[in-house]
Amino acid sequence: xxxxxxxxxxxxxxxxxxxxxxxxxxxxxxxxxxxxxxxxxxxxxxxxxxxxxxxxxxxxxxxxxxxxxxxxxxxxxxxxxxxxxxxxxxxxxxxxxxxx
Amino acid sequence: xxxxxxxxxxxxxxxxxxxxxxxxxxxxxxxxxxxxxxxxxxxxxxxxxxxxxxxxxxxxxxxxxxxxxxxxxxxxxxxxxxxxxxxxxxxxxxxxxxxxxxxxxxxxxxxxxxxxxxxxxxxxxxxxxxxxxxxxxxxxxxxxxxxxxxxxxxxxxxxxxxxxxxxxxxxxxxxxxxxxxxxxxxxxxxxxxxxxxxxxxxxxxxxxxxxxxxxxxxxxxxxxxxxxxxxxxxxxxxxxxxxxxxxxxxxxxxxxxxxxxxxxxxxxxxxxxxxxxxxxxxxxxxxxxxxxxxxxxxxxxxxxxxxxxxxxxxxxxxxxxxxxxxxxxxxxxxxxxxxxxxxxxxxxxxxxxxxxxxxxxxxxxxxxxxxxxxxxxxxxxxxxxxxxxxxxxxxxxxxxxxxxxxxxxxxxxxxxxxxxxxxxxxxxxxxxxxxxxxxxxxxxxxxxxxxxxxxxxxxxxxxxxxxxxxxxxxxxxxxxx
Numbered sequence: 169x170x171x172x173x174x175x176x177x178x179x180x181x182x183x184x185x186x187x188x189x190x191x192x193x194x195x196x197x198x199x200x201x202x203x204x205x206x207x208x209x210x211x212x213x214x215x216x217x218x219x220x221x222x223x224x225x226x227x228x229x230x231x232x233x234x235x236x237x238x239x240x241x242x243x244x245x246x247x248x249x250x251x252x253x254x255x256x257x258x259x260x261x262x263x264x265x266x267x268x
Numbered sequence: 269x270x271x272x273x274x275x276x277x278x279x280x281x282x283x284x285x286x287x288x289x290x291x292x293x294x295x296x297x298x299x300x301x302x303x304x305x306x307x308x309x310x311x312x313x314x315x316x317x318x319x320x321x322x323x324x325x326x327x328x329x330x331x332x333x334x335x336x337x338x339x340x341x342x343x344x345x346x347x348x349x350x351x352x353x354x355x356x357x358x359x360x361x362x363x364x365x366x367x368x369x370x371x372x373x374x375x376x377x378x379x380x381x382x383x384x385x386x387x388x389x390x391x392x393x394x395x396x397x398x399x400x401x402x403x404x405x406x407x408x409x410x411x412x413x414x415x416x417x418x419x420x421x422x423x424x425x426x427x428x429x430x431x432x433x434x435x436x437x438x439x440x441x442x443x444x445x446x447x448x449x450x451x452x453x454x455x456x457x458x459x460x461x462x463x464x465x466x467x468x469x470x471x472x473x474x475x476x477x478x479x480x481x482x483x484x485x486x487x488x489x490x491x492x493x494x495x496x497x498x499x500x501x502x503x504x505x506x507x508x509x510x511x512x513x514x515x516x517x518x519x520x521x522x523x524x525x526x527x528x529x530x531x532x533x534x535x536x537x538x539x540x541x542x543x544x545x546x547x548x549x550x551x552x553x554x555x556x557x558x559x560x561x562x563x564x565x566x567x568x569x570x571x572x573x574x575x576x577x578x579x580x581x582x583x584x585x586x587x588x589x590x591x592x593x594x595x596x597x598x599x600x601x602x603x604x605x606x607x608x609x610x611x612x613x614x615x616x617x618x619x620x621x622x623x624x625x626x627x628x629x630x631x632x633x634x635x636x637x638x639x640x641x642x643x644x645x646x647x648x649x650x651x652x653x654x655x656x657x658x659x660x661x662x663x664x665x666x667x668x669x670x671x672x673x674x675x676x677x678x679x680x681x682x683x684x685x686x687x688x689x690x691x692x693x694x695x696x697x698x699x700x701x702x703x704x705x706x707x708x709x710x711x712x713x714x715x716x717x718x719x720x721x722x723x724x725x726x727x728x729x730x731x732x733x734x735x736x737x738x739x740x741x742x743x744x745x746x747x748x749x
Contacts, residue, residue, distance in 0.1 A: 255424075
C-alpha cells in the first residue's frame with residue numbers, strides 16, 4: 169500500500185507548480201489553468217487524507233470543490249472572452265489601463 | 269446509519285432567511301425575463317426583500333443547525349446586518365445609476381442578492397466546508413458584477429484582475445484547510461478549536477503552515493497589505509455602486525470568517541497570529557494612507573482608504589479578545605455607513621459620459637451644490653475619525669482594544685497614520701470649500717440616492733452621538749453562543 173506521505177508530497181508538488189505557474193506565466197488562460205492545478209492538488213490531499221483518517225468529510229469537501237471549480241471556470245472564461253473582445257489580447261502585461 | 273436519512277423540516281428553521289433571499293433572487297431574475305416593462309421595480313423588490321430578511325436575521329434565535337455546520341449566534345447576525353445594509357444601500361444607489369446611465373438589468377440585482385446569500389452563509393459558517401461555499405458564492409457573484417458593463421473595457425480588466433486574484437486566494441485557502449483537516453481530522457471550526465487547544469499540536473510546523481496559508485488567503489479577501497495590490501485597480505474599474513458594495517459587504521463577510529476561524533479555531537495560537545497581524549496591520553495602514561496622498565481620482569483615493577481601513581479593522585481581531593472583536597464589528601458597521609455615503613456623493617455627481625471622479629471636479633462644489641458638499645464634508649470627517657462623527661467612536665474602541673491587549677507600538681502607528689490620512693480626506697473638503705467652481709454640475713436627487721444619503725447620514729451622526737445600542741449589541745458577542 170502506498171503511504172499517505174507520498175500522496176501529500178505529490179499534492180504539495182502539484183500545488184507548488186500551480187503557484188509558480190500563476191506567478192510566472194503572463195497568459196490569462198495559463199494562469200487560470202494554474203489555479204485549477206492548485207485546486208486539484210487540494211482535492212488529492214483531501215481524498216488521500218479522507219481515506220487514511222477514515223472520515224468522509226474530505227471526500228464530501230472534494231465534491232464541493234470540483235463543483236465550485238466548474239462554476240469558476242465558466243465565469244473566468246466568460247470574463248476572458250469579454251476582455252479579448254475589447255482588447256484582442258489575453259496577455260496580462262498588455263492589460264494595463266488601470267494603474268496608479 | 270439508515271435513520272440519519274430522515275429529514276426533519278424544523279432543522280431548516282435557522283437558514284430560513286437565506287432560503288428566502290434565494291427565492292427573492294430567483295423572483296428578480298424571473299421578473300426580469302417575463303415582465304420587461306416592470307423592470308424599474310427590480311431595485312425596490314431587492315430592497316424590500318433585504319429589509320424583510322434583515323428583520324428575520326435581527327430576530328433569529330441563537331442556535332446551530334446541521335450538526336454545528338451553520339451557526340446563528342449574535343456574532344453572525346451582527347455581520348449579517350452589516351452585509352444586508354450594504355446590499356440595501358447598493359440597490360438604492362444602482363436605482364439612481366440606472367436612471368443616469370441606463371444599464372443595470374435584472375441579473376444585476378439577482379447577482380447582488382446571490383452574493384448577499386453567500387455573505388450570510390459566511391457569517392454563519394461553523395464549518396470550513398460551509399465557509400468555502402459561502403465565500404465562493406459571494407465571490408463568483410461579485411466577479412460577474414464587476415464585469416457587468418461589457419462595453420467598458422475598464423470593467424472587464426477589473427473583473428479579470430479580481431477573478432485571478434480571488435481564485436488564487438481561494439486555492440491557497442483550500443490548501444490550508446486541507447492541511448488543517450489532515451492534522452485535526454475534522455472540518456468543524458469549534459472541534460478544530462478544541463483539538464488545537466489541547467496542546468498536542470502547539471509546536472507542529474505543519475499546523476503553523478496551514479494557519480499561515482489561511483491567514484494569507486483571508487488577507488487577500490479583506491485587502492490587507494501585502495496582498496492588497498488588486499484593490500485599487502478593481503475598485504477603480506468597477507461600476508461605482510459595485511465598488512461601494514465591495515468595500516462594505518464582502519469586506520465585512522471576510523472579516524466575519526477571519527475572526528471566527530482565528531478566535532474559535534486557533535485561540536491557543538493568539539501570540540503567533542496576533543504578532544503577525546500586528547505587523548500586517550501597520551503595513552496596511554502605512555501603504556493605504558501614504559499611497560492615497562498622491563491620488564488625483566477620488567474613487568482611487570477611496571480604494572486606498574479602503575485598504576487603510578482594513579488595517580484599522582484588523583486591530584480588533586489581532587487583539588484576540590471579545591472586546592477587540594466587538595470593536596471590529598462596530599467599526600465595520602460604521603465604516604459601511606460612511607463609505608456608502610462617500611460613494612453615494614460620487615455617484616450623485618457622475619453624469620453620462622463623464623464620471624466626475626477627479627479631485628478637480630470637486631472644486632467649488634460648496635458654491636454650486638451646497639447640500640452635496642456638506643454631505644461629503646461629513647463623510648470625509650467621519651472617515652478621518654473626527655468627533656462627533658461615528659468614525660471617531662469606531663477608531664476609539666479599536667485603539668482601546670488593541671492597547672488593552674498590549675500592542676502599544678501598533679496603536680501608536682495607527683494614530684500617526686490616522687493623522688496622515690486627515691491630509692487627503694480634508695483635501696477634498698478644501699477643494700470643495702476654498703476653490704472657485706470650474707463648471708456647473710447638474711445634480712438630480714432621485715429617491716434612491718436620497719434614501720442612501722439619508723441612511724448614511726443617519727448612521728454616521730446617529731452612531732456618533734448615541735453609540736450605546738450598537739456597542740452593546742456588538743459587546744454581547746461571545747463566540748460560540
